[in-house]
Amino acid sequence: MRPMTSAVHAGRADLTALGVHAPPLDRSSTYPLPSLDEGRDALAAFAGGAPTASTPVYSRLFNPTTARWEQAVAQLELADEAVAFASGMAAITATLIASGAVGHHVVAVRPVYGGTDHLLASGLLGIDVSWALPHEVADAIREDTRLVLVETPANPTLALIDIEAVVAAAGDVPVAVDSTFATPILQQPLRHGATYAIHSATKYLGGHSDVLAGVVSTDAAHGGALRQVRILTGAVLDPQAAWLLHRSMSTLALRVEAMQRGATAIVAALLDHDMVTNVRWPGLAACDPQGLVGRQMSGPGAMLAFDVRGGFDAAAAVMASVELITAAVSLGGMDTLIEHPAGLTHLLVDEDARESYGLTPSTLRISVGCEDPADLWADLATALEAARPLVAVAAARRDTIDAR
Numbered sequence: 001m002r003p004m005t006s007a008v009h010a011g012r013a014d015l016t017a018l019g020v021h022a023p024p025l026d027r028s029s030t031y032p033l034p035s036l037d038e039g040r041d042a043l044a045a046f047a048g049g050a051p052t053a054s055t056p057v058y059s060r061l062f063n064p065t066t067a068r069w070e071q072a073v074a075q076l077e078l079a080d081e082a083v084a085f086a087s088g089m090a091a092i093t094a095t096l097i098a099s100g101a102v103g104h105h106v107v108a109v110r111p112v113y114g115g116t117d118h119l120l121a122s123g124l125l126g127i128d129v130s131w132a133l134p135h136e137v138a139d140a141i142r143e144d145t146r147l148v149l150v151e152t153p154a155n156p157t158l159a160l161i162d163i164e165a166v167v168a169a170a171g172d173v174p175v176a177v178d179s180t181f182a183t184p185i186l187q188q189p190l191r192h193g194a195t196y197a198i199h200s201a202t203k204y205l206g207g208h209s210d211v212l213a214g215v216v217s218t219d220a221a222h223g224g225a226l227r228q229v230r231i232l233t234g235a236v237l238d239p240q241a242a243w244l245l246h247r248s249m250s251t252l253a254l255r256v257e258a259m260q261r262g263a264t265a266i267v268a269a270l271l272d273h274d275m276v277t278n279v280r281w282p283g284l285a286a287c288d289p290q291g292l293v294g295r296q297m298s299g300p301g302a303m304l305a306f307d308v309r310g311g312f313d314a315a316a317a318v319m320a321s322v323e324l325i326t327a328a329v330s331l332g333g334m335d336t337l338i339e340h341p342a343g344l345t346h347l348l349v350d351e352d353a354r355e356s357y358g359l360t361p362s363t364l365r366i367s368v369g370c371e372d373p374a375d376l377w378a379d380l381a382t383a384l385e386a387a388r389p390l391v392a393v394a395a396a397r398r399d400t401i402d403a404r
């Protein structure tokens with residue numbers, strides 16, 4: 001099945017036998033046991049990482065509503081299995097633990113989501129991390145390296161990473177790709193040799209800014225450990241959230257297509273605006289020197305970033321002046337959001353690291369939604385005018401500093 005068909009039909013295989021057309025929402029926290037023997041065998045199976053058993057036993061071990069959404073994600077990611085978590089960060093943490101990285105070594109390529117960066121840099125999990133550029137991955141691998149972690153397109157710079165090249169450089173070490181910005185509609189990391197494809201499902205997969213969730217897709221050999229970590233750390237997804245996510249799945253391809261169309265129009269207008277510099281979007285040749293859109297991604301997506309002339313204050317003024325667009329972190333919902341990565345999502349990232357990957361105090365990130373792009377641009381253009389006086393203020397301040 002092609003992605004558009006999978007998005008609509010995946011995870012529904014058992015519905016006809018159940019005599020229903022919409023997936024039922026099972027909110028049971030526990031399940032009646034057919035017999036002690038069967039309960040004991042099922043419990044042992046789940047503890048060993050099995051994807052299913054003859055009875056769920058207890059909802060932290062298995063939930064049929066969540067399992068249907070997992071099957072849908074796995075089908076879209078061309079994976080054997082998908083394992084759902086309570087949030088994207090829970091999914092990333094579980095991947096680190098399941099890969100055996102705790103007490104060992106991880107190679108990670110910046111930029112990554114601010115929370116991921118902070119989790120690794122803080123040492124909270126007892127993981128030794130080497131930050132590498134994509135071409136430095138091979139040299140960064142050590143005897144005790146358990147995982148290579150990359151994000152493409154990267155948050156917030158939209159930098160693209162060649163997954164196949166990283167997989168080759170990693171050798172025997174599994175590669176995890178945070179594919180949140182791409183969605184499984186535009187990119188399937190396992191097709192390029194990655195072992196794990198991770199999503200903050202809070203974003204495009206949920207798509208309506210009303211669910212927190214995460215999901216990891218992988219092969220049969222690696223799914224069991226992820227489920228063991230989930231069962232024992234308890235970072236399970238609430239079945240109500242899984243139900244909403246499954247419902248959202250059916251419109252995923254449509255939403256991504258409409259948002260991408262909107263982003264194309266906004267990017268063209270930004271490139272033409274004299275208050276704007278350094279527009280970053282995977283659809284621009286300058287942002288995709290390796291030609292990965294078309295080869296690794298089937299489209300450029302709807303996330304973009306740009307710098308505003310006038311520095312931090314001008315960027316803040318744009319954020320304060322938008323009216324149709326909402327100033328907020330997060331992304332991938334139906335409506336357009338704007339945020340300031342250096343001050344918000346990537347606040348906890350080392351400042352030199354931020355600078356090294358081109359994140360400045362005047363960078364803004366936009367998640368383009370499903371509105372008419374003409375209305376979005378009218379709002380953004382007005383906000384950019386509101387920031388114009390701050391260009392002169394910033395220049396005057398620079399002159400004063402120079403004079404000192």
Ligand SMILES: *Cc1c(COP(=O)(O)O)cnc(C)c1O
Nearest residue numbers: 087088089113155180200202213
């Ligand atoms: C939001 C985000 C995360 C974290 O996901 P949560 O659902 O907020 O825990 C991880 N990676 C990327 C790329 C994100 O955008």
